[in-house]
Amino acid sequence: MSSLDKRGLKERLTAGENVLVAEGYLFEFERRGYLKAGAFVPEVVLKHPDLVRSLHEEFVHAGSDVVLAFTYYGHREKMRLIGKEDLLEPLNVGALRIAREVADKTGTLMAGNICNTTIFQRGDKEAVAKTRAMFKEQIEWAVQEGADFIVAETFSELGEAKVALEAIKEYGKGLPAVVTLAPQATDKTYDGVPMGEACRQLEEGGADVVGLNCHRGPKTILPLMTEVRRACKGPIACLPVPYRTFEECATMQSLKDPITGRREFPVDLPAHLCSRTEIGEFARACRAMGVQYAGLCCGNSSHFMRVLAEGYGRSPPSSKYSPDMSQHYVFGSDPSFKKYYQEGLIETVSLNNKV
Template sequence: MPVKGFMERIKSDEVVLVAEGYLFEFERRGYLKAGSFVPEVVLDFPNRVRELHEEFVHAGSDVVQAFTYYGHREKMRLIGKEHLLEKLNINALKIAREVADETGTLMAGNICNTTLYQKDDPKLLEETKSIFKEQIEWAVEYGADLIIAETFLDYGEAEVALDCIKQYGKGIPSVINIAPSAIDTTCDGVPFDVACKRLEDRGADVVGLNCSRGPATMIPLMRKIREMCKGPICALPVPYRTTPEQPMMQSLVDPDTNLMAFPENLPAFQCSRYQVREFAQQCKEIGIEVVGLCCGNASHYMREVAEVYGRKPPASKYSTDMSLHYMYGSKPHFSKYYTQNYKTYYKSKTED
């Protein structure tokens, strides 16, 4: 059966669920270096990449995103492997396309902040455009259904990315996401809702925010974007417990060390499943059309998001059912001995 297209889903009022977070998950598993954050795992352990794609789809993602994030020319140059640039991108796209075809999902190409962009430097601006151009052209060649361009700190770089997708993407739908910093504007001074509206008016198919902020500090921004933008919008926060005082994951301070938690001690601030569920419910209430999670994401979180939207992905077969627990369960055949002893112990402790 033909797979329903990305914009076709959007126009028929479907919510598209997107699992991101490959970078942090592979670092956690020991296949990627924190610091450079280059997706060498695509070359070194391609089967691991395939497995994580499959795992995210199993948990409810509608999109298989090719792992080309930070796999661009400047990042590859940084680690002395620029000669492997094309191989990495093509391998990542092929793996993602194969998994998408096998699972009946969409495949997304991916471009991101170049770490080079400076609006007043013509040379760096041309290098930025060149980085986008080659990754977009590879994504087109290997059958991407959409291109997600993301984690832009400057509105200007997001605009350049959109223009390049329009020029080289051969009509592929675009999702353009800005990374919201600790202040309520981009680094070049544009409020996030205004930036998204400008990108929408410029021809982006979907606009929104990804990365940096957790659900608690991204949702207020998404409400403003919903009010400003008439077209589809996207929310892909990091699943960390950010606060108004520490609004982004890079702001979080580890209370045990008084040091920045990013990146090694971020697990201390991981959201609960209940908080992820609440985030998905808020997205549903706001009317956000593209929903998911970014750095720090894991399959159990995606299942929570999917189930809020009434989905029953294969992973739902293993959703929690505490009625089956030998001690806390409610089934008649479970041992009353353990349950009664636990309750007695708990009662005595609370009375103390």
């Protein structure tokens, strides 16, 4: 993407372009030892802002068109749970400023981010009001710090997603809204609405992009995306987790150790990571389906993002270092030492098979 490209999200999508988005900051910083699994609060923004900046840059290098401010689970309720509600505004403003800085530097878009509040309860007026108030303050900070659009994500209830969309429309000063639902083991939202129909309602409610993110891996999210594509007229989004979910274990939360039967979420999920080949296949399937807003969620890393970008026909800067096995001393095409090492490899494989 050119650093001179000043077009917004809607302009790019209207022109028929695809927008690729790297998510997954929570899991990546937990893996690196800068964030605690369980609470999953992005305190790293305050303690190590340089690392957040670096990961933004790494994802852009790998092909992301968007720098998503790391405010996921940085909302009032999560901060209250860890006793640091007084740091709510510094965390949000800090994350937004880092994202804006990187977006300006790299010529990408910057998105503000709101998500499931963990307190929403349908039919409970007080809970709904608190949910709306939490969205309001985060949206207003995003507007203040120059976000290009707002992402509202990982909602298992259509009702909460609608509250988020209404808040963006009321407090977002006209910024575009991307709203995505998080499908659980069933094909409906918690409030009983099929995913395609739920996305259609959000689209009709004024969301500029609708779709699905998180919980499900590529294999179990794509069938639902077919429903979303059929139900919606405008741009659709798909951002699964990069884990090998399947019919019996449709979500990452339901994946189990094949030997012990123990639940793997969250710390042992790497045992279920997709291959790069599978991510490439997912990207090509999304592109063929007409998914214009695509990415990966929890478990994402820059090498996956590069493969996804390449699946969309891109060559991001990191593609300079995409694998080229022709240069490998055993499997490559250079005749130097090739026969010697291949014979040794064949002998080793033969011995292993006899054990």
